[in-house]
Amino acid sequence: MVNVIGLGYIGLPTALMLASHGVQVVGTDYNTKLVQTLQAGQTTFSEAGLEALFASALEAGIRFSGEYQSTDVYIVSVPTPYDRDSKKIDPCYVIAAVKQILSVCAEDAVIVIESTVSPGTMDRFVRPLCQGKKVHLVHAPERIIPGNMLYELEHNSRTIGADDPQVGQQVKELYSSFCKGEIVVTDIKTAEMTKVIENTYRAVNIAFANELAKLCHYEGMNVDEIIRICNMHPRVNILSPGPGVGGHCIPVDPWFLVGDYPEHTPLIAKAMTINEEMPDFIYSRICSIMEEHGISDFSKVGLYGLTYKEDVDDVRESPTLQLLQRHPMPFAVYDPMLTETIADNQYTDFTNFLQDTHLVVVMVAHSHLRSVSEAMKDKIIFDTRRALKGMDTYRI
Ligand SMILES: NC(=O)c1ccc[n+]([C@@H]2O[C@H](COP(=O)([O-])OP(=O)(O)OC[C@H]3O[C@@H](n4cnc5c(N)ncnc54)[C@H](O)[C@@H]3O)[C@@H](O)[C@H]2O)c1
Structure with missing residues (x-):
């Protein structure tokens, strides 16, 4: 039996995927309300295909609990923020999580850490906890992207870092129950480093x-046109x-490298600062457009x-929230993916939102925009995402 610890954006789909492919799974989370919701047969966030996968995992016998289970395989997907x-x-x-696992796990248990960790974390923080109990440590970082999670769980390639190649092979077989991508088995520190570097590459x-x-x-000048032309060069691919x-990955993980290796990461540090300053740039553009009109x-x-x-309901580190935090003006806000109110002046009805605003700033390219673009024609629009094709808008 596999006990998946942490049933958030990563742990829940992983647990469901394993269960619906014939693995006996218990999902554990210390958030009692979340566990109760899952036990009541409801999913806890929206993601394409999640409901159907949930139903199939329930049919296959997945259970949810607030308790850590006594078993021989654990998959840990708890948060890893940065200071x-x-x-x-x-x-x-x-x-x-590891401390609790050690208090209940079987001798020779395999503890797979899926959470993204900085290189050396397993050696510095996890391994010392395990002294006195024979367990096998594995790091199997996750690469999936919200919005396309279930497809990517099945089709992405994966990296498994293990001390013992045989244990690595055993964990590879477990993931192969649902993963059709190539699974590379390597050592733990290499797995840690590759995951953080992948997200750092994106950030830079x-x-x-x-x-x-x-x-x-x-x-x-028009940056989109410049990028379009540059990207016609066979070896240029500008994002x-x-x-x-x-999100919980790209604005977070590269900082791990800056924190641990400050003298070797000036480019990464600068890139992270540039990205963090973008909401301020957007704010200054909003002010100029307001002045113009x-x-x-x-x-x-x-x-x-x-x-x-x-098309996701995850608001962690969102650029809009960063903008509102740093420039607390009484902006009207609206998001079709959210049912709960998380910001001041948040509308739940798009028509009312549109009626009350003169300038609309598109911060997220939800698919919903396609069905309402006609209604937005009379508005001044600052489209930071190039979402409204063929419309006369301000661009980033
Ligand atoms: N969200 C993503 O897109 C994504 C993609 C790849 C990798 N990751 C990595 O996966 C890890 C998990 O991210 P997430 O987005 O699923 O986080 P999340 O916040 O959505 O979920 C984490 C869950 O762990 C639970 N939890 C925390 N401590 C616990 C404990 N000691 N025992 C039991 N439950 C506990 C929380 O209640 C929560 O439900 C992170 O390291 C993240 O960097 C995330």
Whole structure:
């Protein structure tokens, strides 16, 4: 039996996927309300295909519990934030989970840490906890992207880092129950480093596009057209600029490297700062557009989208929330993916939101926009995501 610890955006789909492919699974989370919701047969966040997968896992016998189970395989997917001052990983959730596992696990149990961790975390923080009990440590970082999680769980390649190649092979077989991608078995530190580097690569490339957006704006040039032409070069592939970077991965994980290796990571540190400053750049653009149109009342400016990316309900580190935090003006806000209110002046009805605003700032390219773009025709629009094709809008 596999006990999946932490049933959030990563742990829940992983547990469901394993169960629906014939593995006996118990999902454990210390959030009692979340466990009760799952026990009542309801999913806890929205994701394409999750309901159907949930139903199939229930049929296969998955159970949910607040208790750690006594078994021989654990998969840990708890949060791994960073310390805002030191930039180093804060491993407290992983440490707490492993301590609880050690208090109930069988001798020779395999403890797979799926949470993203900085290189050396397993050696520095996890291994010392295990002294005195024979367990096998594995790091199997997750690569899936919210919005396309279930497809990617099945089709992405994976990395398994293990001390003992045989244990690595055993864990590979477990993931092979649902994963059709290539599974590489390596050592733990290599697995730790690759995962963080993958997200750092994304962060640095996004920062490059964001810097170009600022440069082109200064020069009065169209950054999208410049990137389009540059990308016709066979060895150039510039990403699109945006209003900032959110989620639990790209704005977080690269800081681990800066925290641990400050003297070796000036490029990464600068890239992270460039991305973090994008909501401020967007704010200054909003102010200029307001001035141009004689708008002085911020409540007439509507921010469309509170989540960190399109078509998900995850708001962690979202550029809109960063903007609101740093520039607390009475903006109107609306997000079609959210049912609960998380910001001041948040509308639940799009028509009312549109009626009350003169300038709409598209912060997230939810699919919902496609069905309402016609109704937005009379508005001044600042489209930071290039979501409204063929419409006359301000661009980043
Ligand atoms: N969200 C993503 O897109 C994504 C993608 C790849 C990797 N990751 C990594 O996966 C890990 C988990 O991220 P997430 O987005 O699923 O986080 P999350 O916050 O959605 O879920 C974590 C869950 O763990 C539970 N939890 C925390 N400590 C616990 C403990 N000691 N015992 C039992 N339950 C505990 C929380 O209640 C929560 O439900 C992180 O390391 C993250 O970096 C996330």
